Amino acid sequence: MLFTSIDILRPAKVTFPTEVTNVVLINNSVVQSPDYGHTTQELNQRERAVNVPTDSLSIYALASLAEGLVEKEFFSSVSLEPNSINTGTYFSVPTPPEREKIEAAATRNRAEGVISLNRILVNDKQGLVFDQEYNLFVGYLEAIYETQWSIHFPLKNQIYTYTVKDTVYWESESYSRQRAMQGLPDRKSALIDGALITGEKSVNRFIPWWDKVDRYFFTSSRKALKAGMDSVYYKNWKGAIATWEQSLQTASGTMVRAQLSHNLAVVYEITGDIRQAKAYSDQSVEYLLSSFSANYDHLMTIANYNEELEIRLREVDKVNLQLGEK
Structure with a gap:
């Protein structure tokens, strides 16, 4: 990762x-x-x-x-x-x-x-x-x-x-x-x-x-994940989203789909779209629960991030209210 x-x-x-x-x-x-x-x-x-x-x-x-x-x-x-x-x-x-x-x-x-x-x-x-x-x-x-x-x-x-x-x-x-x-x-x-x-x-x-937090990307030699990571290294978020969304449509394994969805959630959060990030994170959890190859570390990474996004959704509404944007 x-x-x-x-x-x-x-x-x-x-x-x-x-x-x-x-x-x-x-x-x-x-x-x-x-x-x-x-x-x-x-x-x-x-x-x-x-x-x-x-x-x-x-x-x-x-x-x-x-x-x-x-x-x-x-x-x-x-x-x-x-x-x-x-x-x-x-x-x-x-x-x-x-x-x-x-x-x-x-x-x-x-x-x-x-x-x-x-x-x-x-x-x-x-x-x-x-x-x-x-x-x-x-x-x-x-x-x-x-x-x-x-x-x-x-x-x-x-x-x-x-x-x-x-x-x-x-x-x-x-x-x-x-x-x-x-x-x-x-x-x-x-x-x-x-x-x-x-x-x-x-x-x-x-x-x-402002708070500084760590986020994790799943990495792999698999083409589906690697192509998007090439864009992440250059902070080309739009490129990473386009690549991983396309890969998600053709990926076969549920664990790979869970990792792709998680990575998409992180990128959408970086770009400021918390709701879309939460949607992909929920999707990642669903794929993970139906996977037979998930290990404990992957499970905790995806589950913990999903909980953090749930908190962030509530916080975003409150921040917008405090900034007079809602």
């Missing part, structure tokens, strides 16, 4: 109404207590709680998100109000922003959409272990961020809320126990970097994003 990588557009978690072209990001979180969620456990020692300041995590996460949204140019404008509007004290329980504050932020920034960060919690652990296989000390810092967001459309009186977790990990190896721990970043600075990463990851949750 031959594999190739293609870029596909994935849908965001949130679908903004087409009339929302300007958004503002607001901070509605309460600062996490420095004595909550931070532990250390070195080799052969008990886990203990430590204090780490986290007062600026929400600001860094929002700033990173705002920068990423601006770079993508999905919205006409992206504004940021980094200072928290939440006067409460319970950092672990998110509360939605008051309607008056939402409307005020939208008015100040001439925005039709408001993205509110209602909570950012981090649970992090720094530790040291010994790798007996490589005779190394391994220092690590793992931080799990939980963020809760709400998206508001004041003119439509609509609210969308979701919670997500992101994990950031640092590791340092050394033959020296002390150097393994010294190789880790400063803990406060590391948690700030993690908040920046969390904000960056959130960009793809608000707007459609």
Whole structure:
């Protein structure tokens, strides 16, 4: 088999109404207590709680998100109000922003959409272990961020809320126990970097994003498959389609037909015709089920790809809606 990588557009978690072209990001979180969620456990020692300041995590996460949204140019404008509007004290329980504050932020920034960060919690652990296989000390810092967001459309009186977790990990190896721990970043600075990463990851949750995936072609010395592959090598997709569709009409074996149909599905996906790709993939599955010569690898390749195309069909409709093309 031959594999190739293609870029596909994935849908965001949130679908903004087409009339929302300007958004503002607001901070509605309460600062996490420095004595909550931070532990250390070195080799052969008990886990203990430590204090780490986290007062600026929400600001860094929002700033990173705002920068990423601006770079993508999905919205006409992206504004940021980094200072928290939440006067409460319970950092672990998110509360939605008051309607008056939402409307005020939208008015100040001439925005039709408001993205509110209602909570950012981090649970992090720094530790040291010994790798007996490589005779190394391994220092690590793992931080799990939980963020809760709400998206508001004041003119439509609509609210969308979701919670997500992101994990950031640092590791340092050394033959020296002390150097393994010294190789880790400063803990406060590391948690700030993690908040920046969390904000960056959130960009793809608000707007459609590009994902790179692998696709596989069946190859063989058989003329029916080889002729089309000659076109694939030169990215002559029309030529590959014409060749394989003609071969499909004359091929005798059901396994060859299954492979031809699968290859046609991949080419049609590359050209952007997902529905035709799914049709050929379904046909490939049918041929495969009636074949007595299918091996496990071929079965899984064809079946898994058929499932991926089923997902893509649903995603394409959602992406088109998010891009205002439906």
